[in-house]
Amino acid sequence: MRVVLINTGTELLLGDVQDAHLAFIAREIFPLGLRIAEQRTVPDGPAIRDALLHAFSHADLLFVTGGLGPTTDDITREIVAELLGLELIPDPQVIAAITERLSKRRIRMTDRIPRQARVPAGAQVLPNENGTAPGLYLRANVNPALQSPHLFVLPGPPRELQPIFRESVMSILPEIVQTPSTIERKLYKIADRGESVIEQAIGEKILAIPGIELGYCARPGEVEVRVIGEADAVEKADQIIRSELGLSIFSTSNENLEQVVVRLLTERKETLALAESCTGGLLADRITDVPGASAVFAAGYIPYANEAKIDICKVDPALIEQHGAVSEPVAKAMAEGARARARSTYALATTGIAGPGGGSPEKPVGTVFVALAATGRETIVKKFFFPSDRETFKELTAQVGLDLLRKKMMSGQ
């Protein structure tokens, strides 16, 4: 099945916005055995027509993003209807949803907004919980007089597209994709080692299994391993992966690390506090993205300045003077101070040099200490070195922190 993605939007071609749809959709459809064969970005306006026409004869499954909004440059819906020879009909349910959404937010209805409720005849509306323009699904050859692929038309903002994709598109796709039912897939997520180390541990053994497809996908601080094949082959691969990687596997579903951590804390009725210097709130932000976090997250402290480390975490000023704020003893004191202050089961602390400034020969940019304090147990402190840009540094540090806590809980220590 040939899958094509067309991103519309002059802002993408001007570099005002960076595309996030290609990577998102590619990852979502991979478990169905689908891969994107080609992606194109075209500006708002008539170029959309040419790109769609070309894709109609070169794709079996076509995703089109953007151009569904209320403004004059949003014409994707109109072009789709025109090319497929379908009438655009105002959909009362969409009008009602838009009206409700706007009145809830006390936003005035402008003349242009109702355009978004027009639906090509025969299209299935994919409700948009996070915006006014719904997505649309038009099945292959929806107009019997014309050849056309299965077509999903989706709004451009990722926060609108992604929920629609997960809730609506992913429930329609299995009907379209006729995957042989004997094929299985398994997914393993690992945060404590890199792609090449994982490949060295499992690669040869897995590929020796006949008929198995092995894939890796690396992100900052995280590797996904996927195996696809007949049930017995996948079962063999599963045994190898579990025996080689064991506790390193933090998820075999699509949970991320913060979801795993919040789930484990909830199950164990335990609580967490954070003292983040160099991660600057990223850990707390991730933890509080998980619904239900409030039951397990006691408090977060971001003692960026030394005075705040002393004030909040009761770090001994002499420790900072003697070892520096980025040091094992200060990381330990921050974790223990945060745990005591918040009266939580655990506390994670981070202190490091994110850069670009602040490095020294002994402590270059990228140096970081992560500490984990736990009631009645010895505090663990680990040193890492992540020489990279500021945001990646924060991300990698947050990953090792969450994974340290997860392993502590999963190993039952």
Add this chain to the structure above:
Amino acid sequence: MRVVLINTGTELLLGDVQDAHLAFIAREIFPLGLRIAEQRTVPDGPAIRDALLHAFSHADLLFVTGGLGPTTDDITREIVAELLGLELIPDPQVIAAITERLSKRRIRMTDRIPRQARVPAGAQVLPNENGTAPGLYLRANVNPALQSPHLFVLPGPPRELQPIFRESVMSILPEIVQTPSTIERKLYKIADRGESVIEQAIGEKILAIPGIELGYCARPGEVEVRVIGEADAVEKADQIIRSELGLSIFSTSNENLEQVVVRLLTERKETLALAESCTGGLLADRITDVPGASAVFAAGYIPYANEAKIDICKVDPALIEQHGAVSEPVAKAMAEGARARARSTYALATTGIAGPGGGSPEKPVGTVFVALAATGRETIVKKFFFPSDRETFKELTAQVGLDLLRKKMMSGQ
């Protein structure tokens, strides 16, 4: 001049890596009056040939990225040479550069590495300071027997491509682009009102200016307006936009809100503290993403539990009992308590109901209070209603918080 970009790389189509080249190149070439008309992503392998062949007859200027490395799936160089009927000749200078680079890093030369030193006859080598494979420039119709556009072939890793682009490509491009551009562009970023409200304020007036191109781009809590046209038309549009939107414009460059806030704080030698309940660290995370934040960010507190609000921000327990944790008086007390504790110029506080649980008829999910305390001035508290998913709720709340602080500083109050 029609500009086309082709990104090659299976990893892009699998979602393992997010493309950064489109946005980068688009921004770099814009000042020359060049815009990318179309971008395509194709997998490694024979699809590159089809994409190049198509582009040869549809582009005047063609950028191709990726596929120049040492592994078997890196075949862009070979395909380009073949399509243009040019011989690949080992370049002694490139061989010398690769040899020196590897020996410096004590990396063993493998059989495959010298492939990267082969250069199509007539191509100009664009040195790569950050990798082994150089970039290549082939002028239009480099083989007189064939029609071909100006062609730049560039390595895939952004840390290699970007320096080559800035140093080599940008010095060659002015010779290719003959007509100096009189086209200008301006960008306006707004965080305190939505796309359709902005369009109603400026749309008709701007579009009445002959030869102006007007575009909008909406993200959570943020709208970008751009105008493109001849200098005098852009100047007219600029006057309209500034008079209609005034202080609502938080940036006319590519700064985001946290960068503006950190810059203003730095210029004014002022400091910020944060007491984030419902934003859960997102504000701190954004502020600390900005290099130099440590000079202006005193401390962040995430008093998720009521006990933490009382402990850290010295919120009177009676206030919480009487009004609830999500209330105007508690938001005010959090901001004032955080400012006093951190001894900062300003403190922002957030308290709200992110959902999905925790709502009530009087305070439904989405209710949020944002407070701004400032030394020697009255504390401002604003109530908002953002009924959406948890992450968007946090993002919208962070946006209004940062924009409240920015306006306070920019209005000089």
